[in-house]
Amino acid sequence: MRAPHPELLRFAEQVLAHETARSSQNHATPVERACDSLQRHLDRMIGLRGFHALLGRAIFLRRVEYPWLASLSVGDGEGCALQGVAETVKAAGNDASAGFASIIATTIALLASFIGEGLTTRFVREAWPDLPIENNLLPEGSMYE
Secondary structure, eight states: OOOOOHHHHHHHHHHHHHHHHSOOSSOOOHHHHHHHHHHHHHHHHHHHHHHHHHHHHHHHHHTTTOGGGGGOEEOSSSTTOEEOHHHHHHHHGGGHHHHHHHHHHHHHHHHHHHHOHHHHHHHHHHHOTTSOOOTTSSOTTTTOO
16 A cells, blocks of 8 residues: 555544544553544444454554664554654654554555545544535545555
């Protein structure tokens, strides 16, 4: 799978910025909060194991572009279950945000390849209702090549 479509990548960057600006009672990072939000909205469609499989595959695919993602994994816990976030941030330095945005975008693209663009867009809108979603967020066929 090639890199996520630029519009989808921009949206994922907005998601991380949104999660960074949002105050949180727990100590989760913005990527963990974004991941948890998406997982909660997808739970009824694909379940926890299905989401973990998508997320794990997205991490694997993006390691080509961001090799430091090798220290990131998906555990067996509830929600997003990302493990190794702190180590990954240290290894990535200033590049961490771009790599995490790429994981979010790839997870969304993989989901769209399984359930279609329309349904995926609906779930994404539910996960982040405050963020504007462009009509071409998932251009037809962009994630299948």
